[in-house]
Structure formats: structure tokens, C-alpha cells
Amino acid sequence: MTEPTLSPPPARDLCGTMLVHRRLLNESMSYRSQRAVIENRALQYEIGRLSSARRGPVTIPVVVHVVANRDHPEQNIDEEQIHSQFTVLNQDFRAANPDVSKVPDVWKHLVADTGVEFRLATRDPNGEPTDGIVRVVTDRSGFDHRDGVKSSRTGGSDPWPSDRYLNMWVCQLTGSLLGYAAFPGQPPHLDGVVIGHSFFGTTGTAAAPGNPFNGGRTTTHEIGHWLNLFHIWGDDDGACSSDDKVADTPNQADANTGMPTFPHVTCDNGPNGDMFMNYMDYTDDAGMYMFTKGQLARINACLEGPRASFLAARPIPEAARTDTARRGGGRDSVPDGEVERLLHDSERLTTEVLNDIRAALDTVTGHSRG
Ligand SMILES: [Zn+2]
Numbered sequence: 447m448t449e450p451t452l453s454p455p456p457a458r459d460l461c462g463t464m465l466v467h468r469r470l471l472n473e474s475m476s477y478r479s480q481r482a483v484i485e486n487r488a489l490q491y492e493i494g495r496l497s498s499a500r501r502g503p504v505t506i507p508v509v510v511h512v513v514a515n516r517d518h519p520e521q522n523i524d525e526e527q528i529h530s531q532f533t534v535l536n537q538d539f540r541a542a543n544p545d546v547s548k549v550p551d552v553w554k555h556l557v558a559d560t561g562v563e564f565r566l567a568t569r570d571p572n573g574e575p576t577d578g579i580v581r582v583v584t585d586r587s588g589f590d591h592r593d594g595v596k597s598s599r600t601g602g603s604d605p606w607p608s609d610r611y612l613n614m615w616v617c618q619l620t621g622s623l624l625g626y627a628a629f630p631g632q633p634p635h636l637d638g639v640v641i642g643h644s645f646f647g648t649t650g651t652a653a654a655p656g657n658p659f660n661g662g663r664t665t666t667h668e669i670g671h672w673l674n675l676f677h678i679w680g681d682d683d684g685a686c687s688s689d690d691k692v693a694d695t696p697n698q699a700d701a702n703t704g705m706p707t708f709p710h711v712t713c714d715n716g717p718n719g720d721m722f723m724n725y726m727d728y729t730d731d732a733g734m735y736m737f738t739k740g741q742l743a744r745i746n747a748c749l750e751g752p753r754a755s756f757l758a759a760r761p762i763p764e765a766a767r768t769d770t771a772r773r774g775g776g777r778d779s780v781p782d783g784e785v786e787r788l789l790h791d792s793e794r795l796t797t798e799v800l801n802d803i804r805a806a807l808d809t810v811t812g813h814s815r816g
Pocket of ligand 1: 461462463464667668671677
């Protein structure tokens with residue numbers, strides 16, 4: 447019997463975010479319901495019914511947990527390497543990266559300055575001065591996407607409060623994993639991003655010869671997930687049936703790797719093809735250099751929703767309804783069919799959550815739906 451060969455083999459598991467996401471969707475009703483609320487909110491921003499009230503950049507305080515094996519001192523990366531990562535982040539998220547000029551002309555108008563900046567924390571959770579770096583020596587030879595690095599009980603480092611700090615764990619990762627992130631909605635003790643030390647920043651262990659992930663973009667990508675961005679190809683293994691819930695990024699079949707050549711057409715998305723230079727694809731670090739305005743709408747929905755605590759120092763009013771939304775419109779930037787499809791997704795999620803709640807109530811009251 448011949449196996450069907452409809453889709454190419456999956457890309458290496460460079461990013462473990464969707465593995466974690468799917469596991470939690472299966473295991474946790476609370477996560478599923480939180481995700482439904484978060485996605486409903488993102489949808490309102492995406493279709494223009496809500497717009498961001500955010501003015502000016504927001505700065506996210508970060509704690510970097512460097513978890514290093516005692517026999518491998520190179521894993522205990524130095525301050526220069528850590529600071530080099532922040533240089534990259536504060537360029538990439540402000541569209542101030544030198545290579546943004548490489549964005550093809552057809553997409554230059556979509557490039558977004560997200561207005562998000564990052565700095566190492568200067569106060570620890572007790573209010574004491576800190577350099578924002580926690581160093582832990584471990585006996586573990588490496589960590590995977592199952593979150594062992596996030597707890598001292600499993601050889602890792604305990605998080606700081608996730609409503610006040612973005613936790614970044616830097617460690618030896620196993621297999622082909624470069625990093626993974628928690629989408630908003632995950633439990634606080636698991637919230638943050640995990641990055642392999644040799645893919646963090648641009649110097650030190652990241653500067654090893656031949657490393658295509660030496661530009662600090664793994665962390666840019668993972669923080670994209672932390673701010674609720676999906677992979678640009680929609681994680682449908684080449685089926686073209688699912689996308690990233692962002693209207694201004696073309697639907698694309700599967701992850702791009704290496705350094706693709708423009709245009710790369712899939713899913714009938716010609717003539718311009720895949721937006722493989724987007725941070726949420728899987729190309730080499732030198733091949734990714736943009737977020738879009740549609741992605742920024744999701745980031746804003748996240749920052750004014752599940753991650754609003756980071757704006758707390760500068761209170762903002764409830765997100766304003768746009769003029770077009772008040773007129774019953776708001777579809778100007780969304781192609782035909784997109785609104786219906788997005789609303790369908792939202793309805794489906796809501797139905798699933800309601801079914802879960804009914805099932806839970808049946809359990810509690812001893813009823814069965816027979
Ligand atoms: Zn990813």
C-alpha cells in the first residue's frame with residue numbers, strides 16, 4: 447500500500463509553541479475558555495469593531511533566567527550576549543531594524559512599528575534593585591517544551607510575577623527546538639518564553655560559525671506568540687485551510703525555512719506569494735524582518751486585554767469603537783469573506799466552550815446528558 451504524499455514532510459520543530467498550546471487545549475477547560483475570550487477580543491480588533499486606545503510605546507520589564515548546566519559554563523551566557531538580544535528586540539518591534547528595507551515593495555505599506563519595547567527589570571518583585579538577570583546552575587543536561595526550566599523543583603528557575611514581568615528562560619534545549627512561548631491565557635507559573643542559549647542575542651554562543659539563528663530573531667518570534675500572534679502559515683501542515691487570523695498576511699501552505707526567494711507562491715497566493723520575511727515564519731534569522739499592521743491589531747488586542755497589566759502604569763480608557771464600526775461598517779481593511787470566516791471561527795470556539803461548561807455542570811450536579 448502506498449502512503450499518500452499530498453503534503454511535504456513537516457518542518458523541523460523549530461518552535462514548540464503550538465505543541466504546548468494544543469496540549470493545554472486538550473487538558474484544560476479553563477485554558478480553552480480563556481483562549482475563546484482572547485480570540486473573540488482579537489477578532490473585534492481585526493475587523494475594526496474595536497480599535498486601540500494605546501498612545502505611545504509601552505515598555506515591558508523583562509527578567510532573564512539563565513539556567514546553565516554545571517559542566518557547561520558556556521551555557522551561562524554573559525551580559526553582553528543578553529544585552530545584544532535587547533538591541534535586536536527594540537529594533538524589530540519598532541520597525542527600526544536595518545534590514546526592514548528589504549521588505550518587497552508590494553508589502554512596504556504593511557510594515558508595522560508595534561510600539562512595544564523591552565528592558566531588563568531594574569526592581570525585583572520585592573522592590574529591591576536588580577540587573578534583571580537570574581542565574582541558576584542545574585544538573586539537567588537540557589530542557590524541552592514540557593516546562594521543566596520554569597521551576598526550581600525540576601532544575602529550572604521559578605518565574606517572577608507574570609503580570610509585571612515578561613519571564614525569559616535561556617537554557618540548553620533538546621532536539622531541534624529553538625524556543626517556545628506561552629500564548630496569553632496560560633497559567634501564570636508557565637507564562638513567558640524559553641529560548642535556546644545559542645539562539646539568544648547575537649554574540650557569545652549565538653555567534654558560533656554556521657549558526658543560521660544568530661540574529662536574535664528566535665526571541666522576536668517567540669515574543670510574537672506571547673503577544674498572541676500565530677504562525678503565518680496557520681499550522682495546517684500545508685492544507686491551505688487555516689491561516690494566522692490576520693487579514694493582511696497572505697494565506698500560505700506551510701512553514702518556509704532557510705532563505706527563500708521572492709516570490710514563493712503557495713495556496714494560490716500569487717503573484718506575491720508567501721510573506722516569508724515575516725517574523726512568524728520559520729526562515730533563517732537573516733530572512734525575517736517584518737510584522738504587519740494586521741498583526742499589530744492582534745498585539746494591541748492582547749496588550750489591552752489579557753496583558754493589560756503592562757499598561758497599568760499608564761491607564762488607558764476602554765478600547766474605543768471606531769467610526770466605521772458605529773456606522774455598521776468596519777470592513778474596509780478586510781477582504782470579502784474574511785469577516786464571515788472569522789466570525790464563524792469565533793462562533794465555533796464559543797460553542798465549544800459552552801459545551802465544556804455544560805459538561806462540567808452536569809458532572810457537578812450528577813446529571814448526565816445521556
Ligand atoms: Zn513559533
